[in-house]
Amino acid sequence: MDAPRPVVNFGPGPAKLPRSVLLEIQKELLDYKGVGISVLEMSHRAVPDNYKVIFVQGGGSGQFSAVPLNLIGLKAGRCADYVVTGAWSAKAAEEAKKFGTVNIVHPKLGSYTKIADPSTWTLSPEALMCITAPTRLCMAWSLTLSPTSRERVLVCDMSSNFLSRPVDVSKFGVIFAGAQKNVGSAGVTVVIIRDDLLGFALRECPSVLEYKVQAGNNSLYNTPPCFSIYVMGLVLEWIKNNGGAAAMEKLSSIKSRMIYDIIDNSEGFYVCPVEPQNRSKMNIPFRIGNAKGDDALEKRFLDKSLELNMISLKGHRSVGGIRASLYNAVTIEDAQELAAFMKKFLEMHQLSQSSDLHKVQLMFLETHERVALRSERKGEEKETSTGCLLHTPYWELSLQPVTLWCMGRHSTN
Numbered sequence: 001m002d003a004p005r006p007v008v009n010f011g012p013g014p015a016k017l018p019r020s021v022l023l024e025i026q027k028e029l030l031d032y033k034g035v036g037i038s039v040l041e042m043s044h045r046a047v048p049d050n051y052k053v054i055f056v057q058g059g060g061s062g063q064f065s066a067v068p069l070n071l072i073g074l075k076a077g078r079c080a081d082y083v084v085t086g087a088w089s090a091k092a093a094e095e096a097k098k099f100g101t102v103n104i105v106h107p108k109l110g111s112y113t114k115i116a117d118p119s120t121w122t123l124s125p126e127a128l129m130c131i132t133a134p135t136r137l138c139m140a141w142s143l144t145l146s147p148t149s150r151e152r153v154l155v156c157d158m159s160s161n162f163l164s165r166p167v168d169v170s171k172f173g174v175i176f177a178g179a180q181k182n183v184g185s186a187g188v189t190v191v192i193i194r195d196d197l198l199g200f201a202l203r204e205c206p207s208v209l210e211y212k213v214q215a216g217n218n219s220l221y222n223t224p225p226c227f228s229i230y231v232m233g234l235v236l237e238w239i240k241n242n243g244g245a246a247a248m249e250k251l252s253s254i255k256s257r258m259i260y261d262i263i264d265n266s267e268g269f270y271v272c273p274v275e276p277q278n279r280s281k282m283n284i285p286f287r288i289g290n291a292k293g294d295d296a297l298e299k300r301f302l303d304k305s306l307e308l309n310m311i312s313l314k315g316h317r318s319v320g321g322i323r324a325s326l327y328n329a330v331t332i333e334d335a336q337e338l339a340a341f342m343k344k345f346l347e348m349h350q351l352s353q354s355s356d357l358h359k360v361q362l363m364f365l366e367t368h369e370r371v372a373l374r375s376e377r378k379g380e381e382k383e384t385s386t387g388c389l390l391h392t393p394y395w396e397l398s399l400q401p402v403t404l405w406c407m408g409r410h411s412t413n
C-alpha cells in the first residue's frame with residue numbers, strides 16, 4: 001500500500017531506505033522466498049556465510065570499545081593515536097582511554113568546523129593505530145602509512161559514508177560502519193578486519209566483541225541480528241544494481257552540490273559553518289539568518305518543511321540549526337525538492353524584507369495549498385487568505401503573483 005502522502009526523510013539515521021527495498025521486505029515479511037515462514041522467523045543458520053566481513057551488534061559505539069580492546073594490545077605500550085574531527089571520534093577517543101593511553105594528534109578544537117592540517121599532527125612513535133572519521137582524510141593519510149604494517153594500523157569509522165564512494169580497503173586495518181545510514185537498518189554493524197590483526201585482543205575483551213571469535217564463527221558466535229542483516233543484503237543488492245559505490249559517489253556529489261550551491265549563493269542567509277574543504281557530502285549542517293542561526297527563522301523553516309512532508313531536518317541537539325542528511329537512498333529528486341524549498345524560503349524572506357508594509361510575514365497555514373498574509377501595523381494584527389492561490393503549492397508560484405497579491409491586500413487593508 002502506498003503512503004497517503006510521500007514523505008522525504010532527510011534523517012541522520014536510521015535513514016531513508018530505498019522504496020524498492022521496503023516493498024521487497026513487505027513482500028517477504030509473511031513468506032520468505034516461498035519457504036512459508038516470515039523472514040523474522042528465519043533461523044540465523046540460513047544467513048549465507050560467503051562474507052569476508054563480520055556482522056556484529058552494538059553499533060558504531062560498540063566498535064569504539066571493540067577497536068581498542070582488539071588492537072591496543074598489539075604493542076606493549078598500549079598506546080593509540082586518535083584524530084578527533086567530530087563528536088563521534090571524540091567519543092571513540094574517550095572510550096579508548098579505558099584501555100590504554102590515547103594521544104590526540106592535533107591541538108584541541110573548540111568546534112568541529114575544520115580539520116587540523118595533517119602536517120601539524122604529532123603521531124606518537126609508540127602508538128599502534130589511528131582512528132579517524134572522514135574517509136577522505138583517511139585515504140589521503142593512508143598514503144603516508146605502510147598499509148600492511150602491524151606497526152601502524154589505520155582504523156576508520158565509516159558509519160556515515162560506508163559505500164557512498166569506492167574505497168581501497170587494503171589501506172585500512174579495520175573499517176567499521178553501522179548499517180543504519182547508507183546500507184540498511186539499525187541493529188547491525190559491519191566490521192572489515194585484516195586477517196593478520198585477529199588474535200591480539202586484551203584478556204579482558206568480552207568474547208562477543210572479539211574479532212577473532214566473531215570471524216571464526218562466521219558472525220554466528222551469538223544470535224545475530226538476522227532481520228537487519230537481511231535488510232542490509234537487500235540494500236547491498238540495490239546498490240550493486242544501481243551502479244555500485246562509484247554511482248553512489250556521483251549521486252552524492254550531485255545532491256550535495258545542489259544544497260551547498262543554494263547555501264553559498266544565499267548571501268549569508270544560509271550559513272554552513274564547516275570550511276569548504278572539509279565539508280561532507282552526506283551530512284550538511286547549516287544555520288539560517290546568520291552564523292548563529294535566527295531561532296524564529298529556523299523554526300519557521302522546520303515547520304514549513306514538515307508541512308511539505310520533508311522530515312528530520314532539525315540539526316543535532318548539541319548544535320541546533322538544520323541538518324540535511326543525504327545518504328544513498330535519498331534521491332536526486334528528494335534533494336531537488338529540498339533545494340527548491342530552500343530557494344523559495346529565501347525568496348519569501350527577501351520579499352518580506354523588501355515590502356513597504358510596516359511588517360509583513362508570509363504565513364503558511366495548515367496545508368501548503370493556502371497562503372495567507374499577516375500584516376502587523378500599529379499593533380494591529382490581521383490575517384487574510386486568498387482564494388486565488390488555492391490548490392497552488394507555494395513553491396510553484398512565481399514571485400510576481402505573490403508580490404502583486406501582497407500589494408493588492410495591502411491596498412485594501
Ligand SMILES: Cc1ncc(COP(=O)(O)O)c(C=O)c1O
Pocket residue numbers: 012013058059060061062088133157158159160178
Ligand atoms: C561517524 C559515526 N560514528 C558512530 C556513530 C554511532 O553509531 P551507533 O549509534 O550505531 O552506535 C555515528 C552515529 O550517528 C556516526 O555518525
